[in-house]
Structure formats: structure tokens, C-alpha cells
Amino acid sequence: MQMKDTFLPKNKHDIESVEALSGLERSLVLPLLPKLLEWLQDFNWPIASGIVDLLSKYKNEIIPHIEEILSMHDMIWSYNILTYLIQDWDTEYVSVLSSSLRELAQTMDYDEGTDLLAIETLWSHRLIEKNVAAGLLAGKLSEIEEGLQSFTLEQKAVFSDLEDERLRLLHTNVEGIGSFVELNNEVLHQKHHYERLLRRYKEIEVLINSIADPA
Incomplete structure (x- = not known):
């Protein structure tokens, strides 16, 4: 183990190490940034929020690492980065x-x-034009609509009965x-897919309305 690795959290409960890192010189923390970002892969881990507070002191330095993470298409990790780390950035x-x-x-x-x-x-920071954002969302909505239209009224009635049961x-x-x-495994899978599409449709609609009529 390299000397710098001794400063890293030993496990997801190692809050003491995160607190100690906050008091270290920047030169000692900088080489640890990629490893520290890995602790944001699951925000249920107890040290995750403390890691966010620590990393927020190194915005410029972690940007290249964030770009790499976003390019990996690890959606849960990316979600945590967007939701918890950069949400309040200038x-x-x-x-x-x-x-x-x-x-x-x-x-x-x-x-x-x-x-x-x-x-x-992007929109909240006005880093994307309204028509570009609207076009992206319209395309996504169209794809979801196509998926939803593939389900018949009879299937939807069965899904409703299954949910009641x-x-x-x-x-x-x-x-x-x-x-x-x-007993209903196959139909339940279809029901899950339908509900997933419906939830996605509503989420897109909310964002479309938010962009069309900003507060």
C-alpha cells in the first residue's frame, strides 16, 4: 500500500478518515480524488455525504474526473454526481x-x-437554449409514446387487476x-415495463413544462 492510500477511508463506515482528510494539506488530498469519487457510487453508504462536502473544496480539480465518470455511462454513479455533488455548484x-x-x-x-x-x-444554468432542450425532450417523449401505444386496453385492464390483487x-x-x-411472472414483467414507461413519460412532461414556463 502506498503512503497516500493510508489516508483513504477503509470502509463505508469510516467517517473518521473522511473528517481527517478535511484537515490535510491540499497536496496530500489531490492524488486521492479519483478514489474518493468512487465512494459516490452508492449514496446509501454512510460516508457518502461527507465525501461530497470534502470534494466540494476541490471543484476545479475533480472536474476532469467527473467528465470521465459521466462518459462511462454508469447511470447510478452519474445520478449521484449530478444530484448530490454538482447540484449547488456555481x-x-x-x-x-x-x-x-x-x-x-x-x-x-x-x-x-x-x-x-x-x-x-444545463437549463438551470442557462447552458442550453430553450429550443434545444425542448427538442431533446420532445424526441424522448415521442419514443416513450411509441412504447406506451404498444400496450392494448386489454393488457392495461389486466395490469390494473393484478395490482388490485x-x-x-x-x-x-x-x-x-x-x-x-x-403464477403471473410474465405478465408482471410486462406490467413493470408499462409502469416504467409511464413514469418516464410523466417525468419528461414535468421537465417540459418547467422549461416552457420557468418560475
Whole structure:
């Protein structure tokens, strides 16, 4: 182990090491920045918020590392970076990331919504024109609409019945959930996909309205 590695957190509970890093000279912390950013891969880890506070003192220095992370398309890691690390940054710092954010904005992230976060971040700092942002969102909405239209009224009725049954079991017979899932496995997968698309559709609509009529 190199000497500099001794300063790194030993595990996700090692808050003491994070606090100690805050008191170190910048020259000792700089080589550790890439490793410290790795602790933002899961924001449920107890040290994650402390890492954010620490890294916020090194905005200029971590920007190249953030650009690399965003290019990796690790959506959960990217989500945490956008939501917890750079959310409150001034425009002068976010603007340096604008190219990476624009690339991310053009992807389709159905689960974490990092593409929408990228558009929202760019727009909040006025680093993207309204018509460009609106065009990106319109394209995403069109793709979701196409997916939603592939489901028939009959399928939607079945999904509704399954949800009613699931809730009934949760309140009256939790032990029966396993059999319920096994019996309806294929349709439940279809239901999950439909709900995922519907949630995504609503998220895009909210952002479209926010950009069209900014507060």
C-alpha cells in the first residue's frame, strides 16, 4: 500500500478518515480524488455525504474526473454526481462540464433519469437554449409514446387487476405473494415495463413544462 492510500477511508463506515482528510494539506488530498469519487457510487453508504462536502473544496480539480465518470455511462454513479455533488455548484464550474452533460442528455436512461437530470442542470444554468432542450425532450417523449401505444386496453385492464390483487395480498395474505408472482411472472414483467414507461413519460412532461414556463 502506498503512503497516500493510508489516508483513504477503509470502509463505508469510516467517517473518521473522511473528517481527517478535511484537515490535510491540499497536496496530500489531490492524488486521492479519483478514489474518493468512487465512494459516490452508492449514496446509501454512510460516508457518502461527507465525501461530497470534502470534494466540494476541490471543484476545479475533480472536474476532469467527473467528465470521465459521466462518459462511462454508469447511470447510478452519474445520478449521484449530478444530484448530490454538482447540484449547488456555481455556473462557472458547471459550464466546464457542459459538453459532458450534453452528451449525457442525448442518451436514454429509463431507470435513473440521468439524461433528464443533465438537461435540467444545463437549463438551470442557462447552458442550453430553450429550443434545444425542448427538442431533446420532445424526441424522448415521442419514443416513450411509441412504447406506451404498444400496450392494448386489454393488457392495461389486466395490469390494473393484478395490482388490485397484489395490494389485497399485501393486506390479507403476504405469504401468498410468492405464488402470485410465480403464477403471473410474465405478465408482471410486462406490467413493470408499462409502469416504467409511464413514469418516464410523466417525468419528461414535468421537465417540459418547467422549461416552457420557468418560475
